[in-house]
Amino acid sequence: MNRKLLRSVREYKRQTIQTPVLVALEVLMEVLIPLLMANIIDIGITQGNMGYIMRMGLLLIAMAVLALFFGAKAGQTAAIASAGYAKNLRHDIFYKVQDFSFGNIDHFSTSGLVTRLTTDITNVQMAYMFTIRLLARAPIMIILSLIMTMTISIPIALLLLITIPILGGILIWIAKKAHPHFVEVFDEYDILNNTVQENVNAARVVKAYVRGDYENKKFGKISKKIFELFTKAEKIVAWNAPIMQFTVYAVVLIMVLVGGKSIIRETMQTGELTSVIVYAIQILSSLMMVTFVFVQIMIAEASTDRISEVLDEVPEMVDSEDAIKDVPNGDIEFEHVDFSYSGEGGNLSLKDVNLHIKSGQIVGVIGGTGSAKSTLVQLIPRLYDVTKGCVKVGGIDVRKYNLKALRDQVSVVLQKNVLFTGSIYDNIRWGDENASDEEVQRVCRLAQADGFINEFPNKYDTMIVEGGNNVSGGQKQRLCIARALLKKPKILILDDSTSAVDTRTDALIRQAFREEIPDTTKIIIAQRISSVEDADMIIVMENGEINGIGTSEELLRTNAIYREVYESQVKGGAEDEQAG
Numbered sequence: 001m002n003r004k005l006l007r008s009v010r011e012y013k014r015q016t017i018q019t020p021v022l023v024a025l026e027v028l029m030e031v032l033i034p035l036l037m038a039n040i041i042d043i044g045i046t047q048g049n050m051g052y053i054m055r056m057g058l059l060l061i062a063m064a065v066l067a068l069f070f071g072a073k074a075g076q077t078a079a080i081a082s083a084g085y086a087k088n089l090r091h092d093i094f095y096k097v098q099d100f101s102f103g104n105i106d107h108f109s110t111s112g113l114v115t116r117l118t119t120d121i122t123n124v125q126m127a128y129m130f131t132i133r134l135l136a137r138a139p140i141m142i143i144l145s146l147i148m149t150m151t152i153s154i155p156i157a158l159l160l161l162i163t164i165p166i167l168g169g170i171l172i173w174i175a176k177k178a179h180p181h182f183v184e185v186f187d188e189y190d191i192l193n194n195t196v197q198e199n200v201n202a203a204r205v206v207k208a209y210v211r212g213d214y215e216n217k218k219f220g221k222i223s224k225k226i227f228e229l230f231t232k233a234e235k236i237v238a239w240n241a242p243i244m245q246f247t248v249y250a251v252v253l254i255m256v257l258v259g260g261k262s263i264i265r266e267t268m269q270t271g272e273l274t275s276v277i278v279y280a281i282q283i284l285s286s287l288m289m290v291t292f293v294f295v296q297i298m299i300a301e302a303s304t305d306r307i308s309e310v311l312d313e314v315p316e317m318v319d320s321e322d323a324i325k326d327v328p329n330g331d332i333e334f335e336h337v338d339f340s341y342s343g344e345g346g347n348l349s350l351k352d353v354n355l356h357i358k359s360g361q362i363v364g365v366i367g368g369t370g371s372a373k374s375t376l377v378q379l380i381p382r383l384y385d386v387t388k389g390c391v392k393v394g395g396i397d398v399r400k401y402n403l404k405a406l407r408d409q410v411s412v413v414l415q416k417n418v419l420f421t422g423s424i425y426d427n428i429r430w431g432d433e434n435a436s437d438e439e440v441q442r443v444c445r446l447a448q449a450d451g452f453i454n455e456f457p458n459k460y461d462t463m464i465v466e467g468g469n470n471v472s473g474g475q476k477q478r479l480c481i482a483r484a485l486l487k488k489p490k491i492l493i494l495d496d497s498t499s500a501v502d503t504r505t506d507a508l509i510r511q512a513f514r515e516e517i518p519d520t521t522k523i524i525i526a527q528r529i530s531s532v533e534d535a536d537m538i539i540v541m542e543n544g545e546i547n548g549i550g551t552s553e554e555l556l557r558t559n560a561i562y563r564e565v566y567e568s569q570v571k572g573g574a575e576d577e578q579a580g
């Protein structure tokens with residue numbers, strides 16, 4: 001098993017070591033029991049010695065009880081060790097994912113991460129449990145039983161010595177044949193999880209497009225594939241039990257033949273034959289267990305690889321020791337910034353961007369879809385790192401800041417925003433968990449959310465469902481703005497955050513910003529000219545480059561793109577009004 005993953009065993013090392021020790025004791029009892037039985041038959045029964053039978057019988061019961069005790073204890077420690085290991089692994093993956101930057105997250109699919117945290121960990125847990133329980137048991141059992149057999153009958157011991165590698169070989173060969181099918185099954189699981197997750201997440205869209213049938217078919221196809229792969233694998237594995245049974249009966253038959261002769265020749269006793277038969281069955285079933293563990297380990301192998309991928313991912317952004325914790329002001333500077341989502345040498349999403357925004361300014365950003373507006377602003381709170389050049393906040397390169405300190409001062413309302421399960425209070429307090437009720441209500445008033453919240457029967461205690469699906473699009477946007485405001489940031493970025501808000505409310509929000517947080521630098525990305533028209537400065541983005549910068553008036557004179565958008569919206573709107 002993967003060594004790096006084993007580091008997560010941590011405090012469960014004790015149980016991990018205890019398990020094989022307990023198993024060894026259990027096996028010892030199990031090996032001694034047939035010996036006692038042989039003595040009871042050969043000495044007690046043959047000589048009619050009732051006292052001996054009683055004494056040995058009591059000893060036998062004591063051993064059986066001890067075996068039971070050790071076995072149960074081993075089961076417990078194995079369960080604790082493996083479940084604990086799984087818990088730690090899950091914890092480690094989860095914490096690792098929290099450290100991921102946006103760039104790291106881009107490397108994994110959500111469903112991939114979910115599969116790793118669920119199915120894959122369960123596989124590893126199972127393999128771990130079987131390994132510490134059975135891998136210790138089988139060799140000890142085989143060796144001890146063989147030794148005991150040897151003391152009774154060398155020919156039978158030889159017979160077993162020949163059978164063990166043959167049967168072992170066949171069983172492992174079967175396991176190896178089934179292995180690729182199991183690996184395929186788990187790959188397919190990933191696809192299944194992806195489909196289910198995507199479908200459930202987007203259940204409303206699926207319904208709206210009446211794509212239910214199509215999705216059902218897609219799901220059915222993958223489901224069938226998994227069924228086929230599983231049956232294929234299990235059909236192969238199913239040979240294990242009959243082959244095993246057949247071998248056991250064949251071996252027992254030969255033993256009875258060989259032993260029978262010896263008994264007649266009086267070189268062996270009946271009780272001895274009984275005990276070697278028990279040993280043979282114990283040895284062969286141990287072999288069966290080994291192959292079973294083997295299959296489990298092979299299944300877990302694919303899972304360990306996938307888990308390692310997450311644990312080995314290097315977080316792109318790590319705070320340095322001397323990271324700056326204080327953001328002096330809301331001044332923003334871009335110096336020859338190039339940015340590519342795929343790193344150096346990749347397709348540039350931003351090309352040589354130069355920009356200076358003074359602290360406290362209101363800046364509008366406008367441009368067609370895909371012109372890199374979101375990309376531009378995501379560099380300011382360092383959600384991504386620049387590929388070339390540098391971005392400065394408060395005159396200091398963003399890479400020099402402590403990430404939390406920077407992001408507390410640069411508050412972004414992301415374009416693809418979400419609310420979480422919990423009350424409105426809980427959701428807004430994501431911005432600052434210690435904020436008072438009054439403080440929350442104040443930012444909600446600023447974001448023009450206070451009005452509709454007070455219309456809800458439970459007001460601020462209204463529960464938001466997963467993803468925020470029980471409030472309207474515009475209401476959700478206003479809640480997200482309030483959440484961002486609660487941080488009291490020096491820079492506030494709204495990425496298309498009022499697109500679903502009516503124009504009048506939109507204007508009220510901007511007015512509130514102007515009056516209530518005059519010192520905060522505000523960057524507003526919008527499709528509507530009216531949302532940016534009164535800004536101190538408007539940036540026109542086109543194809544990853546700044547196409548023009550200036551006030552609305554200046555841009556109307558100098559910038560073709562701005563003029564075109566302006567005319568299509570403002571003039572068109574004015575004409576509409578006249579016509580209406």
Ligand SMILES: Nc1ncnc2c1ncn2[C@@H]1O[C@H](COP(=O)(O)OP(=O)(O)OP(=O)(O)O)[C@@H](O)[C@H]1O
Pocket residue numbers: 106341349367368369370371372373374375376415496
């Ligand atoms: N996570 C990502 N990984 C790779 N490429 C991306 C990623 N996000 C955006 N892009 C690409 O970067 C370019 C700029 O996208 P961006 O989201 O910045 O545009 P935008 O101006 O915000 O568009 P919109 O108005 O639709 O929001 C696009 O070509 C887009 O396909």
Ligand SMILES: [Mg+2]
Pocket residue numbers: 373374375415495496
């Ligand atoms: Mg965008």
